[in-house]
Amino acid sequence: MARYAMLYFGTVGLCVISSISSMDEDSFLNTTSITNLIVSSYQESLQTLVEKAFQSRQRRSSRAPSLGGFTFGQQAEPETLEIGRAAETFHSTLQVLDQKLKQRYKRDITETGLLSWEHVELLAELSGCPPPAHPAICQDSYLSKYRSINGVCNNRYNHFWGAANIPLTRWLPAQYEDGVRQPKGWNAGRLYHGFELPTPKEVSKKIMGSSVKCEDDTYSHMLVEWGQYIAHDVTLTPQSPAAGKPGDDCLNSCENVHPCFPIQVHDKPPNGQGCMPFNRSLAACFNGLGPDVWQALQQQQMNSITSFIDASVVYGSSPKVNEFLRDLGGFNGKLTVNAHFRDPKGRAYLPFEESLQSVCLRGREKAACFRAGDGRVNEGLPLIALHVLWLRQHNRIAETLQQLNAHWNAETIYQETRKIIGALHQMITMRDYVPKIIGQESFDNYIGPYGGYDPTVDPSASNVFATAAFRFGHATISPLVRRLNQSYQEHEFFPSLKLHDTFFSPWRIIKEGGIEPILRGAVGKEAASVLPNKLLADELTERLIVLAVPQDMDLASLNLQRGRDHGLPGYNDWRDFCGLERIRTLDDLKEVVSDASVAERILEVYKHPDNIDVWLGGLVETFLPGSRTGPLFACLIAKQMKALRDGDRFWWEAEETFSQAQRKELGNVSLSKIICDNSDITEVPPDAFVFGKYPSGYVSCDTLPPMDLEAWREEKSQDLKRCGSPGQIDNGDYILLKLAGKLVTLYSCYHGFRLTGGDALIACEGDQWSGKLPHCEDIL
Structure with missing residues (x-):
């Protein structure tokens, strides 16, 4: 032992x-x-x-x-x-x-x-x-x-x-029942302001579920899909694997035995279990000195990916994942593609996941899953389609850069392409997406114009952003996944699908028309609107599929339980944090909710305003003008986005990240243009997030401004002409740098290897490279 x-x-x-x-x-x-x-x-x-x-x-x-x-x-x-x-x-x-x-x-x-x-x-x-x-x-x-x-x-x-694998930051201290790690609702009979907290399932059933979703005629459903996609670029809170006594595997127990925190279901179905399984989030390690010892002792949750908007959703957040996705054998700086299938025009699909635990669904059969920088890629068809777009965009750019700069090696092509793709993610998110979500006024007040990199700003993702505020988008998910033909009408051969029929079904992309019908459905159909009395579609509260769980789940209950698992303070505490007035009475709540009956149901269920969960409270607030969030979520999302921008040394607008000419070309790009360049779609709205009923407002792809990669053309330096190309090493590569006025080769090894037997840095001296060429030793 x-x-x-x-x-x-x-x-x-x-x-x-x-x-x-x-x-x-x-x-x-x-x-x-x-x-x-x-x-x-x-x-x-x-x-x-x-x-x-x-x-x-x-x-x-x-x-x-x-x-x-x-x-x-x-x-x-x-x-x-x-x-x-x-x-x-x-x-x-x-x-x-x-x-x-x-x-x-x-x-x-x-x-x-x-x-x-x-x-x-x-x-x-x-x-x-x-x-x-x-x-x-x-x-x-x-x-x-x-x-x-x-x-x-x-x-x-x-x-x-x-960085990846650090704690989600706390903007307010955690509130645990034992002060250290027990979630809200862990101890039966525990009173909050004189009342027990309602179970998440009770809140979901009485307040949140809706059999009907209305449509938002301002924005397209792509606004919803981009929200999920970019959320996967910024946060991933892994669940804690159970390792207890038999029965404590969280699928077969309705008791609170760490790490299991089951969601109690009082009206359980016949022969069903009286709870829904729930694994607590994986704990994070103590991470350096903080404001006080006590906060270091409290359980924190982990963000297992980078917080930056850096296209980690494409490239991964670890060397192992990153190199698994690269076409290292092609020596071309590209990402690997599916070896078995392409679309009718020869365009690539994502590669299949090779793990034996890769199990996606095709009816009752198991099927292969796609592989990408983020493991959640297979959760839905629009999400897969966006991943495919960016895979193709990377390889298109890499191929052009190789043609423009024949002297660039594979590592340089890859890193320069990755840098461009990350910049496009940042630009589309901050310029085109965020102002529509929080409203231009909130954007100007909370975020404002870019003033350069600020090393005093912590860009780490916050717990309340990851666990509550940025989950506002769950209420905008439609119960249908639309699939449209070239005229943006219902597809003749591949009709629209109920949401639960699209979970973990990547085979539909390959066998049912590729990404085009799904992308047209995203840009050519209205987003679902959010009303206090119509929050989450029944497809999410009654028929959510989670591969590890052999029963239908409820997304609303899962979100509420996750907030309690993380010890998030309540709705009123976060209103205080954002400088908003606390809710003290039913009349106060009616003022911010705008639907009196919903406000009454909330207080009937929660009994006290301070007991309201922050995710629910933020979700039911009346939208600010020109936004899709109320004042609380606008504040929290804006605070996080400003930190992600100002605290990122590699932000695309930072002076040293790109040249002025390169920034100008990046600014020409739109999500609509990326759709055009990487699919068979020929007509799009100029802004993919703004809804227009086809053909009104749609333009030909040829009219959209391109990104001219000539701005990345780099002449071969005199030093490189004198010394020639540096030596190539097996299982590794190099990048060229200017250090102290000299051209220098920096060598590095791929994951699983370490540099040995030579110099990591070799300088161009006179007409030759000085130093001994290293090699990469296998350490696995």
Whole structure:
């Protein structure tokens, strides 16, 4: 078992244990005795966690394979799971420590001043949390050329800001029932302002579900689809895998046993379970010094992808995923494409996921899933279509850049193309999408014109943005996925589909007309409108498909439970945060909701205004003029978007990111033009987000301004002419840089290899490259 513990949780902290565990515990509580208690608590916690993990592995190996056992699209990357396990060890140790303190000293771990920062750091080290990196690692000037794939070192002084696998930031402290990690609603009978919280299912059934969705004649459904797509570029909160006693796998238990937090269903169906399964979000590791010790001890949730709008949805947020998506063997800077299928014009599709756990649906049959930079790509057909567009756009640009700059190697072509694709994601989102969502007035007040990169701004995604505010779009999802022909009418051969028939069905793209019918349906049909009495379509509250769960789920309940899982403060606290007046009475609520009957139902269900969940409260507010959100969500979304822009050193408008000529060409591009260039669609609205009834307002693709990549033409430098092309290495590549006035080659290896036997940096000296050519050694 000890060997298994080292394999499962690593060996971090063993040297600390050996130097501390021999100390005698003092009879009174001081720094030394607390240290001893931390070590003994860690050892007890580790033993318990290892036993649970071992039992879980045994159960999985004895269980027959079935669809319910597959969770493709929700699987966290190994490094994410490793950090999550360390965080789980941290909090498990904290629980044991709290019990010891109460039993032996009648002290509570929540007492101010009881634990110091040194104690917190010891807990983190023992648990296996990644140590803080030295700030000097981000100071090298060559880090200025391209952003890292995992977001590290975007900020040279706070190198984890915005990076993958860090905690979602807290704009307000978490509110847990035990102060540390127990979600709201964890303890039966717990009262909030004199009342129990309603179950999420009760809120969903009495307030949120709707059998009818009205249409918004201002914006197209593409506004909805882009919202989901760009949300997947900014946040992904992985779920915690269960590792407890038999029955605690969250599918077969209705008890709150960590990490299971089931959603209670009081009117359960015949022969059905009295709950919907729910796994809590994966915990994040303590991440450096903060405002106080207590906040470091509270459970935080992880963003497993980069927070930046950087097209990580295309390229991934880890070296392993990134290189799995690249066509490294083609030496052309392109992304890999599907080896089995193309559309009738020879255009590429996304490659298939090769994992054995890749299980998408074709009726009752299992089918292959597509692979992309984000694992949620297969959730719906419009989402897949957008992923296909950007795959094709990358490869089109890479091919043109290779023709313009024959002296560029594959790595340079790839990185320059990735840089352009990221810029287009930023521009379409901030210029064309965000003002329509929060309204131009809110955009001007909260975000304003770009003033350049600000290294004091933390661009990390916030918990309330990821878990509540940016989920406003769930209420705009239509119960139908429209498929239209060339005249933007119902398709003769591939009719529109009910939403639940499109979940995890990528085969429909290949076998049923490609991406064109779906894209026409997105730009050629109105978005669903949001009314307080018509929030989420029944397709989402009654028939949501989650591959890992063998029963229909309810998106509204899942969102409400997720907010409670994360300890989000209530609706009124966030109104305070945004400088809005608190809701104290029914009349106050009626003023912000605009539908008196809905306001009455909300207070009837919640009993007290301070009990209202922030996602519901923000969703029912009356829209601001020219927006699709009320004042609370406009504030929270704007605050996050401003941080993503101002705190990104590689933002497309930053002075050093692109030349003036390149910025001008990027500014010509629209989502409509990208649709034209990468599909068989020939007529589009100039703005893909604005609805127009065909043919009124539609234009020929030929009339839309292109992006002239001549602005990226780069003449071969005199240094490169003198020294020639640098040596190529197997399982790695290089980029060219100017350092201290010299042309320098920076070598790096692909994932799974490390540089050895030579110099990472080789300079052009005279007419030759100085230094020894390195090679890449396999480390897997």
